[in-house]
Amino acid sequence: MYDFALVFSLRHARREPPMALTREQIASIATLARLDLSSSEIPVYQDSLSRILEFVGALDRAETTDVAPMSHPLPGLSQRLRPDVVTEQDRHEQYQANAPQVAAGLYLVPKVIE
C-alpha cells in the first residue's frame, strides 16, 4: 500500500505546493515561537515550511481510524513518584554563573511593568 517510491517521489515535488504558507502566516508562527526573523529570512521559511508540510501530508494516506496516538516508545511505563523531601542543594550561584545578567541572586530582564 505504501512504498518508498511514494516518499521519494515527494523529493521531486518542486511545483508550488497547493497550500503554500503566506508571509503573514510565517510572521505569525515566528511570533508564537518568539523568533525574530529578518525580512530576507521570511521567504526562505515560506518556501521550506510549505514543502515540509506538503511532504508530511503523505500521512493523510494512512488509515488511522480507531488507532490510538502513540506519544512514547515504551507504553506502560508510568511516571515514577518519590517522597516529597528536599534532595537538591542550593547551587544558585553556580547556575547563575551562566546567566547574562544577575544581581542579588536574581536574574535581570528589561522592565516589564512601567
Place this chain on the structure above:
Amino acid sequence: MSDWHTSTLTQLAAGLRARKFSSVELVRAFLDRIDASQAALNAFISVTREQALSQAAAADRALAAGAGGALTGVPIAHKDIFCTQGVRTTCGSHMLDNFVSPYDATVVAKLRGAGAVMLGKTNMDEFAMGSSSETSFYGPVRNPWNPQLVPGGSSGGSAAAVAARLVPAATATDTGGSIRQPAALCGITGIKPTYGRVSRFGMIAFASSLDQGGVLTASAADAALMLREMAGFDANDSTSVDTPVPDYVAALEQPLAGLKVGLLREFFDQGLDAHNEQRVREALKLYQQLGARLTEVSLPNLPLSVPVYYVVAPAECSSNLARFDGVRFGYRCENPRDLTDLYRRSRGEGFGAEVKRRIMTGTYVLSAGYYDAYYLKAQRVRQLINADFTRAFGSVDVLMGPTTPTPAFAIGAKTSDPITMYLNDIYTIGANLAGLPAVSIPCGFVQELPVGLQIVGPHFSEARVLNAAHAFQRATDWHTRVPPGYA
C-alpha cells in the same frame, strides 16, 4: 609504541591493566593525533588537554595500586551535547557558545567513574538537528575518507574522530539516525540503545520521545564494553527504565546458529543505491553462511516514518528549545527594548537556520487548528509503525537492512533542500519511533567509501544485536580499515 591508534578499546584497556604502557603516554599520543587532524577534519569543538593529562595521571596511580575499573586510563571523547561540569558545552550552537555546564551528564559521570579519560568535546549539527554535521556554529566536520564529503550527522564529530582513530570511542546521540548514519558514512560501529536504556540526564534535549544516547567505536566488542558502563537506571531521568544491565561483553561470543533474520523488504525498494544494496546483500549472504536463517518481512507503514518524524521531532523540539530565552543561560541579544524583544532577538540571533526551521515547523503543527491534522495524525501513524515492528519481531529475532541509501555525499550538496537532507534518515528513523535498539556496522566499500549494515532488535535486545554484529566482525575485516592518511 606506534600502533595504539589501530588497537581496539578492548586491547587498550587490557594493555593499561597489564601496565604495558601508561595512560599518560596513551592520552598524550591521542591528543597529538587530535591536534594534527583538527584543521583537516574539524571533529572537535573543545580539546581538554590539561584536564585529560591530569585525569590520566590519576588513572595511572589507580592502575599502579591495582584499583582500576573496566575503562581506567582509556581515552574517549564526548559529543558536545553531553553536559560536562566546568567544561564548555555548546551543542554546536552560537546559543550556548559561552555555556559552562554546572554539572555532569549521567553518561559523563558514569564513564568517568569507570575510569575513562575525556580528551574533548566533539563537533555536531547544531542541537543535533541535521544529517551531515554541516549546521554546526563551529563549521562543518569533514569525512576522514574524503575531506570533500560529509561524515554524516548529527554525531559527525564523534564519528570522524573514531574513524580517523583520534580516539578509540566517543559518545553520541541518536534521535532519527544520528549515531547509525554517521557510523555508516565513516565506516565504524555505532549503537543506538533501546529508549530508556541510557540516561538522558544532562544530554541536551532535542525530541524527548526519540532521543537516546549511545556510542561510536571501531568494533561491536568495543561498543559492548562502553555500553555496559553507560547503561542503567537513573532516577534523574523520568524515562529511564529500571531493568538490570546484562553483561554485553560476556554475550558477544554466543553462537549465531539459528538466528532468525528478517530482511526489511521496504528498505530494498526504490531509493537505495545499487552498489550499497550489493554490499548489504553480500553481508546478508555471509550471515547465512554463519548459520542465520533469512526471511523477508514487510513493514507496510515504515515508509511513512520520515513524514511522522518531521511532525513529531519538530513539535518536541519547539517545546524543548523554548528554554533558550536569553534570561538564565546562553546567548542574549544587545540592548533589548523590552522582554519580548529580548526573547525574539536572542533566539533569532542565537539559533541557526535549520534549528529555526524546525522550531517553526513544530510551532505550526502544534498550533490551534493544526494539532489534530498533523501532530495527532503523526502519533497515530507512529502507532501503526510500532505495530509493524511488534508483528515482525513475533517471527524474527532481528531485522537487517542498509543503514543509509547512499555512501557519504559532498559537503554542500544537500544543504539547499531540507527534504533531500531529511531522506538520509529514511532507514534509521523507524527504530527511533518504536524505541528499538539498532546498530550500524561497516559491511564493505563503494568507490573507496564505507557502507553500513543496520541490525535492529526488539526492546532491550542490545546483547543480541551486538552479538550478531560481533559475529560478522569476526568473519570480516571491514571494521579494521582505517582511512588513508590516518593509518
